[in-house]
Amino acid sequence: MQHYDLVIIGGGPIGLACGLEAQIAGLSYVILEKGCLVNSLYNYPANMTFFSTSDRLEIGDVPFVSNNAKPTRSEALEYYRRVAIHRKLHIKLFEGVEQIDKSDEKEDIIYTIKTTKSEYQAQHIIIATGFYDIPYLMNVPGEDLPKVTHYYEEPHFYALQNVVVVGANNSAVDAALETWRKGASVTMVIRQDEIGNRVKYWAKPDIENRIKEGSIKAYFNSEVASIRPHEIDIQTPEGIVTIENDYVIAMTGYQPNLDFLRKIGITLSNDEILKPTYNDDTQETNLPNIYLAGVICGGMNTHSLFIENSRIHATKILQKITGKVIHNANY
Numbered sequence: 001m002q003h004y005d006l007v008i009i010g011g012g013p014i015g016l017a018c019g020l021e022a023q024i025a026g027l028s029y030v031i032l033e034k035g036c037l038v039n040s041l042y043n044y045p046a047n048m049t050f051f052s053t054s055d056r057l058e059i060g061d062v063p064f065v066s067n068n069a070k071p072t073r074s075e076a077l078e079y080y081r082r083v084a085i086h087r088k089l090h091i092k093l094f095e096g097v098e099q100i101d102k103s104d105e106k107e108d109i110i111y112t113i114k115t116t117k118s119e120y121q122a123q124h125i126i127i128a129t130g131f132y133d134i135p136y137l138m139n140v141p142g143e144d145l146p147k148v149t150h151y152y153e154e155p156h157f158y159a160l161q162n163v164v165v166v167g168a169n170n171s172a173v174d175a176a177l178e179t180w181r182k183g184a185s186v187t188m189v190i191r192q193d194e195i196g197n198r199v200k201y202w203a204k205p206d207i208e209n210r211i212k213e214g215s216i217k218a219y220f221n222s223e224v225a226s227i228r229p230h231e232i233d234i235q236t237p238e239g240i241v242t243i244e245n246d247y248v249i250a251m252t253g254y255q256p257n258l259d260f261l262r263k264i265g266i267t268l269s270n271d272e273i274l275k276p277t278y279n280d281d282t283q284e285t286n287l288p289n290i291y292l293a294g295v296i297c298g299g300m301n302t303h304s305l306f307i308e309n310s311r312i313h314a315t316k317i318l319q320k321i322t323g324k325v326i327h328n329a330n331y
């Protein structure tokens, strides 16, 4: 069994940032990622543009140069790929972590990490597993039909089709505008009475004007009630409305895998946020030498942390592990 000073779970931007810090500190480490490199970003919509400027997505002091101030998904994939390859980060891809057990055999704390492919031992573990793996379901009949997706990729596929987009935040607005511009007939189903106020400042007036002029139909204060192969029922304030429908793009958000944290013994707050327990100065959880980094730290509050304000976790954790003050970057 391979032994490391540090095992990092999750090869997203923050897991990579932790790897870079571990490398600088001279620790033996490995990053274990269940999918491809920066798997969540890879699964974002093909044409998405980040709301952050590229300098705020940088990790390990490596400059991120993009064509415009706000980079696209493909520029971000290129950036993190080049960081991982150029800095020779130790990463094992397509290897998910399933279980962590504490070994009581020795005085030192040693954890055994079981993955889909192997087993490792480590003194320290960082969990940076993000929030993009589990979509919020609508829990309505027909949600399991193949025409329903919770991950929107790109618009061409939907040309000349009747598309329902569920939700009113960034992903829903992007999907609605893009598919409409590629010739889909788009209906939005929105639980609230307006477009979300976190929607990117350049997209919000665009969608509001398309709705106002009637190019995109929107049902506010409404929810999907039922989905059938060629129709969809929408529960509106005026009652059920049934429309023809070919595809449903349900942009209803995602939640972190908090069961994984519970299973290994990390405690969560008793309220609806389910915030994991950790020390704000060191990111260490209630389990000794197990740390949390990145968006997972927010529990169900997945909008409080993102790349730009959680890069700092890498520095804090490595400072705790090595006992040395790290003066990192501009975070």
Ligand SMILES: Cc1cc2nc3c(=O)[nH]c(=O)nc-3n(C[C@H](O)[C@H](O)[C@H](O)COP(=O)(O)OP(=O)(O)OC[C@H]3O[C@@H](n4cnc5c(N)ncnc54)[C@H](O)[C@@H]3O)c2cc1C
Residues within 6 Å of the ligand: 009, 010, 011, 012, 013, 014, 015, 032, 033, 034, 035, 037, 038, 039, 040, 041, 044, 045, 048, 049, 050, 051, 052, 095, 096, 097, 098, 128, 129, 130, 131, 132, 133, 170, 171, 257, 293, 294, 295, 296, 305, 306, 307, 308, 309
């Ligand atoms: C459409 C969209 C736009 C966004 N725009 C911005 C922006 O402009 N600026 C910004 O700062 N943030 C933005 N964010 C948020 C940002 O992408 C996330 O906050 C960021 O990805 C968090 O990084 P992370 O490393 O914590 O998690 P992730 O990037 O989600 O990485 C976690 C990784 O862990 C892996 N993993 C999960 N479970 C396991 C396991 N058991 N074993 C092994 N690996 C596992 C996952 O496959 C994943 O690769 C955006 C998010 C979305 C959805």
